[in-house]
Amino acid sequence: MDFNDLTPEQREAILAAQKNEITEYHIYTKLSASIKDQHNKEVLAEIADEELAHYKFWQRITRQDMKPDRWKVWLYFIISRVFGLTFGVKLMEKGEQRAEEVYTKLADTMPEIHKIVQDEDRHEKKLMELIEEEHLNYVGSMVLGLNDALVELTGTLAGLTFALQNTRLIALSGFITGIAASFSMAASEYLSTKSEGESQIPIKAAIYTGLAYVFTVLFLIFPYLLFESYFLCLGLTVINAVLVILIFNFYVSVAKDLDFKRRFLEMVSISLGVAALSFLIGFLVRVFLGVEV
Known part of the structure; x- marks a missing residue:
């Protein structure tokens, strides 16, 4: 030819x-x-x-x-x-x-x-x-830490934003809550992995879970350390949460051959849904309990 x-x-x-x-x-x-x-x-x-x-x-x-x-x-x-x-x-x-x-x-x-x-x-x-590379064996632990941090801390920051209306106090409260929760999640993952007798090493599973949680916490509270407008900070935190979900799910979907779109939409829906509910609770707490800071 x-x-x-x-x-x-x-x-x-x-x-x-x-x-x-x-x-x-x-x-x-x-x-x-x-x-x-x-x-x-x-x-x-x-x-x-x-x-x-x-x-x-x-x-x-x-x-x-x-x-x-x-x-x-x-x-x-x-x-x-x-x-x-x-x-x-x-x-x-x-x-x-x-x-x-x-x-x-x-x-x-x-x-x-x-x-x-x-x-x-x-x-x-x-x-x-x-x-397989070692860190891919612990994707489940990273998902656990990251997902829990996104859901829990996004909701916490949303609630604190309306309840406190002070960016420094919100950042401090969110940081303390997030670090304490990261230790709790790491300990839970350690005990869970150890009791189930999986191929994973319990201490490594705990470390991956804790680190994923801590990095997510720091990324989410970062806007509250830069700006004075608490509503702007909340908006940027929500954007950061979506970015974390987008990047991590893309990585996992490629490395583990999983459905990116379904996992992404599921995590976004849960995280933003909890944030909206927590924001409403924060509003009700401030209005009906008369909390002023």
């Missing part, structure tokens, strides 16, 4: 696929060279070799050399180093799914593409066999 005989759309799709393959070859090669785990290193190196073979397949058709997208190579390398190999590789894997759609459109014209599609399917299975 002559490359010039193809339609402009087909030529563009093939050139994009060729560039994508050489880019992913460099990504996998760089990741393989940077990690210590021998099993992960070998799997990534093997996948890199297959990506290079795919690139050469397209090169024989286009008779052109393509340079990798260096920005994309460094982007996924940095993401994998900062957020973990599993997250970085699976995020890139979603890009491979888009590449498979291109291959499917070209399959009728070039039957050899079926082998590439099969290779991409094997990539996904091999990636799933990568040894």
Whole structure:
């Protein structure tokens, strides 16, 4: 088949696929060279070799050399180093799914593409066999700490905002409540993990739960330390809560192959619902009990 005989759309799709393959070859090669785990290193190196073979397949058709997208190579390398190999590789894997759609459109014209599609399917299975990173084994503990902090502290701050109407007092009360609750949650997670005899180490589960709680607390009360308007602070706190839910659920959905939209909407609904109810309680306390600060 002559490359010039193809339609402009087909030529563009093939050139994009060729560039994508050489880019992913460099990504996998760089990741393989940077990690210590021998099993992960070998799997990534093997996948890199297959990506290079795919690139050469397209090169024989286009008779052109393509340079990798260096920005994309460094982007996924940095993401994998900062957020973990599993997250970085699976995020890139979603890009491979888009590449498979291109291959499917070209399959009728070039039957050899079926082998590439099969290779991409094997990539996904091999990636799933990568040894799990330790922190992913404790995602449940992090979810527990983060979700409890979001629901409890967002509600607490909403209630305190109307009851106290003083940003410094609200921040102090929220901080004390949040730190005490984080210790309580960490202790509960320790006892729960220990009693259930799971594969997790109880002390690590407690640490992950406590840290997720503390960081969430600090992020939520931060606006009250910057501004004087308590309603502005409450609005920013709600925005911060939604951002935390968005970022964390995106991370977990990619790393653990979970439904992002359903989990995100569920957590947002619960957190904002509790905040609204607590705000109403704070209003009633101030009005009917005559609390003035």
